[in-house]
Amino acid sequence: MKIVVNSTDRLILRSRPLLLAAIIGGGIAIFAAVVIANAIAGNSAEAERAALPMGMLLIAFVVFVRETVATFDRTAGEVVIARRSVFGRSGIRLELSDIRQAKLEADPGKERTKSGHPLQRAVLVLIDGKVVPLTGTYSADTGTTQAVTAMKAWLQPRKPKRG
Known part of the structure; x- marks a missing residue:
């Protein structure tokens, strides 16, 4: 996850698996080219064999490639976790007061x-x-640790400034 905004009133985190999308998308493109080339050449058996891994990569793309944006808004008193995938958008709203911790x-x-x-x-x-997980998948990305550190700091009660 990447920290997009970190102010006293808002914290916005975003997870975009662009590298994963490029890798899976590249595999789909390669297998699609093999399927098309074999279909044009009249070799339907080879086209069918290449279509199976292409289909599996398509399923992997749908399952694993999702963008997540978590918006912590102190003014509105809520956290919105919005997810976007091939099939559209979804999300959840949480009251800021209902959150005990980030970890x-x-x-x-x-x-x-x-x-x-x-x-x-x-x-x-x-x-x-x-x-409530922010993303559906586990990752070795160091940005996740930084995001949790930012969430922990942001969720701490603010002390009023003395004038």
Whole structure:
């Protein structure tokens, strides 16, 4: 996650998996070219074999490539987590007063990546104990740690300035 705005009244975080979209999209394009070339050449068996991994990459694109924007607004007293994917937009609204803390959640299935970085995601813990993830996937991105640090600092009660 990337910190877009960090002021006393607003904190905006954004997650855009552009590299993942480029990698999966490139794979789709390559397999699509193979399918089209084989179909034009009349080799339908080879075209069908290339269509299967292309379909799997399409499913991966739909599942994993999602943009998330989390807007913390002190003036409105709310947090809006908006998600955008191939199928459209969705989101949730939380009252700022309902948030107990922000923290990193580790992937329960895997402790570390090959690079040694842990897989984790940013989550908000509500007063009732419910955990609301900001993104659906775990990542080894160091920006997630920075985002959680910014959320923790931003969620701290503000002390009035003395005049």
